[in-house]
Amino acid sequence: MILSYLKTSLRDYRGLLLLAIIVMLVIAMFKPTARLPSPVQRWLIVVDITQSMNVSDYWVEQKSVSRLEFSKRAIRQALSHLPCGSEVALGVFTERSVVTLLKPLEVCEHFNALDETVAQLDWRMAWAADSFVAHGLFDAIVKVKKINQHLRLAFVTDGHQAPPLSEGNTPQFDGKAGEVLGTILGVGGSKPAPIPKFDEKNNVIGYWDKEEVMRFATFGVNRKTQSVLEMEEGYHGRNAPHGNNPAEAEEAHLSALDATHLAALANQTGLEYSTLRQPDSLSAILNASQFATWQPSIIDLRPWLAILCFVMAVLYLVPQRWYQPIRQFVLLRRKNEVFN
Numbered sequence: 207m208i209l210s211y212l213k214t215s216l217r218d219y220r221g222l223l224l225l226a227i228i229v230m231l232v233i234a235m236f237k238p239t240a241r242l243p244s245p246v247q248r249w250l251i252v253v254d255i256t257q258s259m260n261v262s263d264y265w266v267e268q269k270s271v272s273r274l275e276f277s278k279r280a281i282r283q284a285l286s287h288l289p290c291g292s293e294v295a296l297g298v299f300t301e302r303s304v305v306t307l308l309k310p311l312e313v314c315e316h317f318n319a320l321d322e323t324v325a326q327l328d329w330r331m332a333w334a335a336d337s338f339v340a341h342g343l344f345d346a347i348v349k350v351k352k353i354n355q356h357l358r359l360a361f362v363t364d365g366h367q368a369p370p371l372s373e374g375n376t377p378q379f380d381g382k383a384g385e386v387l388g389t390i391l392g393v394g395g396s397k398p399a400p401i402p403k404f405d406e407k408n409n410v411i412g413y414w415d416k417e418e419v420m421r422f423a424t425f426g427v428n429r430k431t432q433s434v435l436e437m438e439e440g441y442h443g444r445n446a447p448h449g450n451n452p453a454e455a456e457e458a459h460l461s462a463l464d465a466t467h468l469a470a471l472a473n474q475t476g477l478e479y480s481t482l483r484q485p486d487s488l489s490a491i492l493n494a495s496q497f498a499t500w501q502p503s504i505i506d507l508r509p510w511l512a513i514l515c516f517v518m519a520v521l522y523l524v525p526q527r528w529y530q531p532i533r534q535f536v537l538l539r540r541k542n543e544v545f546n
Contacts, residue, residue: 211463221521230511238507244276245498246291248310248356249388252346253277254363256337257300259403261364263395266485273393274329277362280488281324288487290314291503295353296323299363301334302341304349310357322445330408337368340377343443343471347386361476365464366394384476386459389491392481394463403463414459 257273266276285294293310308323343361350357400413465481472479480491 212464220522223518224417227293227515227518227522230515231257232382234508234511236435239398239504240507240512241502242505244289244291244328244501244502244503245495246293246503247288247492247498248293248354248358249360249497250295250310250346250350250353250357251281251304251360251364252299252304252342253281253327254300254322254337254339254342254361254366255327255332256300256346256366257329257332257403258364258366258401259393260329261394261399261461262395262402263399273364274327276325276482277391277393278324278327278480280485282321283485284488285317285320285324286311286493287504288313288491290506291501293322293357295357297321297341297346297349298331299361300332301336302345304336304342304346306349306353310354312397319334329404331399333482335368337365337366339363339365339467340471342380343475344377344379347381347475348399350388356499357386359386359461361388361477361493362391362393362482363468364394364461365392365468366461367464367467368458370458371415379471379474381475383474384477387477387497389478389480390472390478391469391488391491392463394461395442396462396465398457398460399463401459416457418457428531451457466533493518527535 255274260272262270262272264271264273264276266279271279288294290313292313294313295306295310297304297306308320313320340425342406346359346361350359360501371373390408402410403412405411463481469479482488
């Protein structure tokens with residue numbers, strides 16, 4: 207009786223569709239995979255953790271969040287959208303250098319470790335208060351070449367220079383532009399905002415003012431030579447301001463996205479530059495085709511089986527009378543082929 211029912215069902219297209227759906231659902235239970243060439247991404251993501259990144263000039267879900275918190279949300283969301291086989295290394299920047307926290311890890315197998323590390327990034331991890339963005343970017347490029355030549359660099363920063371660079375002290379990139387691919391990701395608002403100060407429990411206790419910044423500032427990068435006038439006025443490189451009231455310090459206690467500076471650095475190094483406005487915009491950048499490399503990767507076939515099952519289920523539910531014109535057309539063609 208069962209065999210008779212199956213034979214009858216198989217004569218009908220709906221029976222075939224139902225059987226195919228059952229077979230694919232059974233196969234999906236065994237988590238089938240295939241090793242196929244696919245585009246993957248390899249990134250070293252470096253996050254600026256200097257104090258200016260604590261400025262809250264973003265709104266997410268109707269809540270004010272800091273630049274650092276916004277960056278973390280964007281990175282965590284982007285990690286979940288990277289294809290399996292992709293690798294991500296994580297690092298942080300402060301003062302003049304970058305420290306790598308995690309070596310390149312495969313995003314699917316080690317997603318929890320990557321996600322938790324990003325979630326725990328904190329400004330208190332900084333080992334110095336200065337922020338020489340250009341030096342940090344140059345150091346990140348050097349580290350990419352040492353870790354893996356296939357890595358791309360994503361440098362997340364607001365571009366705030368602390369202390370501000372005086373004229374003539376802007377460092378120049380001495381590497382080969384374009385040797386390392388990647389992007390500088392600018393975060394922060396366009397309107398200068400005060401930089402908060404925190405206590406040991408991460409509570410806001412005030413904001414930096416101009417007098418404090420001038421008292422602790424070092425105002426730029428030391429040049430190789432100093433004039434007699436500079437020496438007489440008390441210029442000491444990283445340990446003293448340039449003059450009694452340097453123009454560069456007038457708004458040093460305020461911070462905004464310095465897109466102009468970051469775009470200039472991108473031009474020097476051969477990197478791209480993008481401003482992050484929404485958390486989900488980072489996913490598209492890190493998945494861009496120009497940064498991808500092709501390699502054999504383990505592909506989960508269950509999503510494809512699910513799509514096929516859905517299509518067949520739709521066809522199964524289509525009324526049989528809709529297929530009558532198609533069936534008649536096929537039968538007519540067969541008759542013509544026989545007579546010819």
